Amino acid sequence: MPVVNGVLTDFGLEPFDDWNEVELVFRADQPAMAGGRLLATKDVVVPVDSNGRFETTLQHSNTYPRTTYSATVRWLDGSSQMDIVSGLKVPPEGGTISEILGKSYEPLSVWAGSDAPPNPAIGTWWLDIETDDLLEYEPD
Structure with a gap:
């Protein structure tokens, strides 16, 4: 346990x-x-x-x-x-x-674009419109 x-x-x-x-x-x-x-x-x-x-x-x-x-x-x-x-x-x-x-943490937002989201909230999902990949964005 x-x-x-x-x-x-x-x-x-x-x-x-x-x-x-x-x-x-x-x-x-x-x-x-x-x-x-x-x-x-x-x-x-x-x-x-x-x-x-x-x-x-x-x-x-x-x-x-x-x-x-x-x-x-x-x-x-x-x-x-x-x-x-x-x-x-x-x-x-x-x-x-x-x-x-x-x-x-539950993600509350999705960013759609070819570049990573600018200043994302924790748990933001990134839909890369060039590759159709859906990723949980993690800053470097």
Whole structure:
């Protein structure tokens, strides 16, 4: 089973003063099947240590139907604030949360032309009109 890990901090790159004020929760977007198991969407609550590190084991996303996860930082101070990242696709080898986010990006644009796209967004597809090749553009 894939191990997902990382570090949770604020935007100042500082760990929280009191780790009892937040919890990290992963949730699958739908029930699925894999390896003879029926997988339910029960929250996977992950402990975060005093340095912000976390680690958990999750089912990879190659399920039927294909699974994506949301990662939610819930504030436990009584407010309704939550930080949510969705669309995470966990690969069979697992990885850090930033690696998984990088692999989870869905392309939103296609550039059609004989030259590579200028200043493309991450995941832009390039349809080369001279060769009819469709490539995911990767800058040099």
